[in-house]
Amino acid sequence: MPVSSPERQTMVLERSRAWVEVDEGAITHNTRVLRQRIGPHVKLMAVVKANGYGHGDGATAHAARAGGADAFAVASLVEAVGLRRQGLQEPVLVLGHLSRMDEARACLRWRLLPTISTLDQARVFHAVASDAGACLPVHVNLDTGMARLGTPWQEGAALVQAIQLLGNLRVEGVYSHLAAADAVDPGLTRRQRQRFDRVLAQLGNGQPARLCRHLANSAATMADTSLHYDMVRVGLALYGHAPAEHLAGILPLQPAMAVRARVTLLKTVPAGTGISYDHHYHTTRPSRLAVVAIGYADGVPRLLSSRMGVLHRGHWLPQVGAITMDQLVIDATDHPQLHAGAVVTLLGHDGTATISPRQWSEACDTIPWDILCGFSNRLPRLSAGHSPLQGDPATLQW
Numbered sequence: 001m002p003v004s005s006p007e008r009q010t011m012v013l014e015r016s017r018a019w020v021e022v023d024e025g026a027i028t029h030n031t032r033v034l035r036q037r038i039g040p041h042v043k044l045m046a047v048v049k050a051n052g053y054g055h056g057d058g059a060t061a062h063a064a065r066a067g068g069a070d071a072f073a074v075a076s077l078v079e080a081v082g083l084r085r086q087g088l089q090e091p092v093l094v095l096g097h098l099s100r101m102d103e104a105r106a107c108l109r110w111r112l113l114p115t116i117s118t119l120d121q122a123r124v125f126h127a128v129a130s131d132a133g134a135c136l137p138v139h140v141n142l143d144t145g146m147a148r149l150g151t152p153w154q155e156g157a158a159l160v161q162a163i164q165l166l167g168n169l170r171v172e173g174v175y176s177h178l179a180a181a182d183a184v185d186p187g188l189t190r191r192q193r194q195r196f197d198r199v200l201a202q203l204g205n206g207q208p209a210r211l212c213r214h215l216a217n218s219a220a221t222m223a224d225t226s227l228h229y230d231m232v233r234v235g236l237a238l239y240g241h242a243p244a245e246h247l248a249g250i251l252p253l254q255p256a257m258a259v260r261a262r263v264t265l266l267k268t269v270p271a272g273t274g275i276s277y278d279h280h281y282h283t284t285r286p287s288r289l290a291v292v293a294i295g296y297a298d299g300v301p302r303l304l305s306s307r308m309g310v311l312h313r314g315h316w317l318p319q320v321g322a323i324t325m326d327q328l329v330i331d332a333t334d335h336p337q338l339h340a341g342a343v344v345t346l347l348g349h350d351g352t353a354t355i356s357p358r359q360w361s362e363a364c365d366t367i368p369w370d371i372l373c374g375f376s377n378r379l380p381r382l383s384a385g386h387s388p389l390q391g392d393p394a395t396l397q398w
Contacts, residue, residue: 020054296325
C-alpha cells in the first residue's frame with residue numbers, strides 16, 4: 001500500500017465519516033448582496049458568533065471581509081480573541097456582558113469593543129483604561145423590548161452622558177436588539193424603533209462625535225431600509241438563509257453550508273424487521289438498508305427520527321428508525337446505485353435537489369438558527385471545493 005503524505009492522510013481522515021462543508025464563496029457573495037442592499041453609506045457588521053453559526057468563525061469572517069464586511073460581532077471574549085488570533089484586524093464588538101477587570105484588560109490588549117449596559121460596568125472599564133493610560137471605545141446597548149441585555153431605554157441617554165464624563169472611555173456606538181423583526185406584523189419592531197429614536201433625540205447635540213447607531217438584524221436589513229441607521233448587524237442572511245418565509249425572495253442569497261456523511265454498511269432485511277432502538281419503525285417489505293456514520297452527537301436532532309431523509313445523486317432516501325448517537329439508517333431499497341463508501345447529503349444541495357435547515361427546524365418545531373448552530377465540533381469544517389459528493393471507497397485508503 002503506498003504511503004501518503006501527512007497532509008493527504010489528514011484529508012482522508014476528515015472525509016472518512018461525516019463533515020460540514022462550507023462554501024466561503026457563498027458567504028462572500030451574500031455579503032456583497034447585503035452591501036448592495038444597504039448602500040455605500042451604511043456599514044455592515046458580520047455576526048460570526050457561535051463559531052460562525054456553525055460554519056467556522058475564522059473562515060466565515062475572512063469570506064465576509066472579502067465581500068465588504070466592515071466589522072464583526074461575537075458573543076464572548078473568547079470568540080473575539082479567536083478572531084484576532086486568526087488575523088482579523090477589523091473592529092470586533094463583544095455583544096455579551098463583560099464586567100470583570102481582567103475582561104476589560106483583554107479588551108484593551110486585543111483592541112475589542114465591549115458592550116456597556118450599566119454605569120458600574122463602565123466604571124470598571126474606565127478604571128482599567130485609566131491605569132493603562134488609554135482611552136477605550138465602547139458601545140452602549142439599549143433594552144428597547146428584549147428584556148435581556150442592555151440598559152432600560154428610559155435610562156439610555158443618562159447612561160451615555162455619564163460615560164462621556166469618564167475620561168478614559170469613548171462611546172463609539174449605541175445599539176439595540178430587535179425582538180421580532182422577522183414577524184409579518186411589524187408592530188413590536190415599530191415600538192422598539194420609536195424607543196430607540198427617543199433616546200437618540202434625548203442625546204441631541206450632546207451625542208458623542210461619530211456615534212454609530214445600529215439596530216437592524218438580518219430580517220430588518222432585508223425588510224426595511226429605514227432601519228439601517230449607520231450600521232446593520234447581519235447574521236443568518238450572511239450564511240444564505242432568509243429569517244422568515246415572507247422575506248425569502250428579497251435578496252438572492254446562497255446557502256453556505258452542506259452536511260455530508262458516508263454510508264458505512266449495507267444490509268438486506270425481511271419485511272417486519274424492527275429498526276434501531278425500541279423498534280418504533282418496522283419495515284413493510286424486504287428492504288435494503290444503509291447505515292450512515294452520523295448521529296445526534298454530531299448535531300442531527302433525534303426528533304427527526306423517521307421524519308427526515310438524505311440525498312444521493314439528487315435522489316431522496318428516507319431515514320428510518322431512531323437516530324442514534326453516531327449512526328442513522330436510511331432505506332435504500334429503491335436506490336440500488338447506493339454503495340458502501342458513498343457520500344450522502346443531509347443538508348444542502350445535491351444535484352438539483354436541496355434540503356434546507358428550515359425543513360429540519362419545522363419538523364423539530366424550532367428555528368433554522370438552532371439547526372445551523374447545533375453541529376458538533378467533531379464534524380470537520382471543510383471547504384466546499386475539496387469534498388466529494390460521490391464517495392469512492394478507494395479514497396479511504398492511505
